Amino acid sequence: MDLTMITRTGRKAWTIAFCSFVIPTFFGLIASYGFLEHWKYYLGEYEAKNLPVVVIGQSGCYFAVIASLLSDLEILNSELGRLALSTALVMDAFNSIVSGIGTAAISSLKTDSHDDGSGKGPAAALLTILYYLCFLVLTPLLLRPIMKWFVRNTPEGRPAKKLYTSIVFILALAVGMLGVVANQSVLAGLLVLGLIVPEGPPLGTEMIKQLELFSTWFLCPIFVTSCAMKLMSNGSLSIMTVNVFVMGTMAHIGVKFLYDPSRKYAGYQKRNIMNLKPNSDLRIVSCIHKPSHIIPIKNVIDICSHTSSNPLVVHVLHLMELVGRSSPIFISHRLQESVDSGHRTFSEDVIVTFDLFEHDNAGTVSVSTYTAVSPPCSMHDDICYLALDKLASIIILPFHLRWLEDGSIESADENIRSLNTKVLEIAPCSVAIMVNRECSSSINYINNTKQIAMIFIGGPDDREALCFAKRTIKDDTYHLVVYHLVSTINNDDFTNWDVMLDHELLKGVNGVYGSIDNVTYEKVGVENTSDTATFISDIANQHDLIIVGRRNGEKSSQTQALENWIEYPELGVIGDLLASPDTNTKASILVVQQQQMPKS
Structure with a gap:
């Protein structure tokens, strides 16, 4: 620890x-x-x-x-x-x-009436206490630098050498014996040395890997049992055991x-892109797990056209699994430039990349980087708390799959998938999942313009996705195509109010308020799910980025039959279809869910 x-x-x-x-x-x-x-x-x-x-x-x-x-x-x-x-x-x-x-x-102290008094008494007790206090102070001062030297001489990303761990084991025995001088048990000395070992990788993690199985599952039960069998009767032991169990x-x-930590994230205030005031800054929390996520996340942030009147405030959170330490940590790198974990800096690639991004867009982008080290099962709390604290409008998460250039899946991380699902459920703002299928660094440009598509059917998630997409048109290097999929049999389940909101928002891209050079609006009539699937397959490889709404729980004739075959519910029906290995595309996909407001 x-x-x-x-x-x-x-x-x-x-x-x-x-x-x-x-x-x-x-x-x-x-x-x-x-x-x-x-x-x-x-x-x-x-x-x-x-x-x-x-x-x-x-x-x-x-x-x-x-x-x-x-x-x-x-x-x-x-x-x-x-x-x-x-x-x-x-x-x-x-x-x-x-x-x-x-x-x-x-x-x-003298406890035996037959003792001759040698080595006992107040003076001896005071001397022994002095030995103990010196032991507590000097052991860390002398041995901690040795541990840090082991860490400094271990290449980043590599485990500690066997020689280093062997030296630590020898030191443990030596310190345990020194504890006996202060009338402590050997265990007390081992505990002190354990607190001296730097937490986390490489030394702390390697020690846990070598010791955890044997000590935790074999020696620890024997030790607890042997301790309980000494200073106590069967009755006392039974009562204490029952007490521990009950408490x-x-x-x-x-x-x-x-x-319930999720209660504080309930969205009683509207924090989404759709409800942003004109000329206000867009606050984004973006999450990174692996080096392969850095560039795709940066590219998504970059398309949110940033100007002096519409600045971006970005909070980049590097999430790391808690290994080799007992307590989680949360680091703000803007407040603390270097972090002492064996004199090793967390998230160096993330910090450098986004510091350069802020420098290249000085005056229009502000970036803060953070590192959260916590168990995978509770990482969602770090994300949601940061979004709540920084008044973010949207959280951007990486998808859990990674593709090869031939379109096959290279790797899948179920911990990331579970995390994304939890964030979608409790986030205090809108959420977007970034699916990166662009395996090469080359980008297809048409007339030096990056092609972005937005597939619109209707509903709050699609409206939020459209608001995100509309931010890209402020930059002439992006061309936005809005595909409005309209049912030809008119049996949509949306309320009239939803339809009115959809049409009002679409006026900004369909020419009602005047034509925009880098925006194309296409109204596409589809009769059933088969028409929708065919249409998406046709356009999937014509764009560099496709933005869609998640539309979780919403029914429509355009997608109804696909809902029974969905493989990744966190992407919604359209996002799942685009991410399917059967769809021939290298376009990246951004799936947007609008902030979930509590039900009245």
Whole structure:
């Protein structure tokens, strides 16, 4: 874990940690010693003497336990999760130091009436405590630089050498034995060294890969069982086990019932492109998982024509899987130029690319880059929180598939697909999924103009997609073709209000307000789904980018039969058809979903 979190923890976490440990311990010890004779009568003398040990053991809450619970609840990187982790870290550190001092002192005091007094007493206890404090301070100061040297001498993206991990294992044994000098257990020394190892790749990740299976699933259960069999009777052990089980279950159910992080993302304010005021800035949150996502995402942002009167404010979030560390991190690279994780900078390619993009478009584009390191199951919370905090109008996500030049699928990442689905469900603004099928760097230009198509059927998602597409026409290097698919049998399920909104928005591209040189409007009559599929196949390879609405849950005669064969629901019917391997196209696809407003 990153132990420097303690220095960055706020007053709230310190207060909660102190109260959570001190209050139950204080009242528990009062009840234990104040009614000692009472407990002896009911529990027996042996059990009564062990009661203070039980109280202290059950009063604290360990960081590893809290981190595991938050991970199971998928709220590790939520506001509550981060507060709980900070609180647990402070509480765990405080508990460990106090327990260590107590162990050093008690073990050095005279406890046996037959002892001759050598090596016991207050002076010996004070000396042992001094040894312990020196051990806590000097071990990190001496060994942390060695660990950082291992990290610096490991090439980026490569695992740490076996020699380095072997040295760490030897140091662990040595530090464990040094802990014995301060009357601590060997485990205390191992714990201190574990906190010294830099979290994350390459060293922390490699250590976990080598140790996790054997230690977590084999040694840990044996260790817990052997500890429970010592300082305790079968009755005490049973009661403590049941208590842990009941409290853990109640905590899990209680937090799940009382706290839903998605509530704060409910869209009570309209944050989408369609409702932007004229000449206002467009705020975008774009997400990147892999290096292959950088250029496609940058190209999509670039087509949102940016001028001094219509600037772009872009927040680029590099998402990384949490590996080799216990707590998630969120880094703003504008506020913090370098990040200490073994003196290695996160997201260097992302930062450089978008810094150059901002420099090339000075005065019209503002870019901020961030890195979020969290479990895949809760990455959506980082995305949605950033969009909420920065008042974004749209989130742009990369699709989970990657294609080869021959049109076949090269790779698929189901974690990205699951993430996209969660963001679509709870996002506080509009969402767009970028499907990059342009496998080569060459772009087909007609008269030095990039061809963009927008397929419009109707509904809020199509209207949002059209508003996004209309931003491209402010730049003469783009030519927009709007294909309006109209049913010839007139059985659309849209309300009259939806139809009115569709027609009003289409007036901006169909010549009602005057012709625009780089816009073409085509009204296409389709009788059934077969006509729609044929039409899309015909135009699929004529454009560089095709923008469509997701139209989730909307019924229409143009697409009804295709809904039973959809493979990627997150793309909608038209987007799924364009992304299908059966469709011959190298055009990129942008699928837009308008902000989901809560139902009244």
